[in-house]
Amino acid sequence: MRKAIVELREHGYRTYEEIAALLDVGRATVSRVLRLHRESGSVAPRPRSGGNRSPIRGRIATLLVAIVSKMPDATVAELTEALEKEASISTSRSSVQRAIQRLGYSKKDPVRAVEQTRPSTGRGVASSARSSRR
The missing domain is CATH 1.10.10 (Arc Repressor Mutant, subunit A)
Structure with missing residues (x-):
């Protein structure tokens, strides 16, 4: 998408609005990508x-x-x-x-350490409380 924005600008599309409408993206996206290209010479995202x-x-x-x-x-x-x-x-x-x-x-209880060998499930307190009520 980033390359397409730059290519369209270089191939005669004059306004950011025209490019945004053609690619169905926001005008701000076109602006950010073209600014990135001007500043860095690349369309790769910044780290x-x-x-x-x-x-x-x-x-x-x-x-x-x-x-x-x-x-x-x-x-x-x-x-x-x-x-x-x-x-x-x-x-x-x-x-x-x-x-x-x-x-x-x-x-819930900071003094009770969770078992160090048990892998984290990534679930919060609310979801584990719901599953314990089932």
Whole structure:
């Protein structure tokens, strides 16, 4: 599709609207592809960025495990507050929630570790709760 957009532009189609109508894509798509071609000389998609890496790894992840052990009934918000205080870092509740899951704890009960040998099913709490009621 990207190559077709560039070829149509080079073969006389004057407006982005004409190209968009002919290929049944949005005008914004035509604009983005042609800008990419102008800037890079290619229509290959740009590499995806990696996003922000979690600060909760290594020593801080070990500290989080210790905090979860000391505060077994704590909410994720309380765990976040304790981790920020003890590790002198700034993080979010959702970052701590993801770290807890990466460390093998369940969403419902962070103190009960999920069996390390069991592969993840990729199902959330809601879907597993529904299947247990059947």
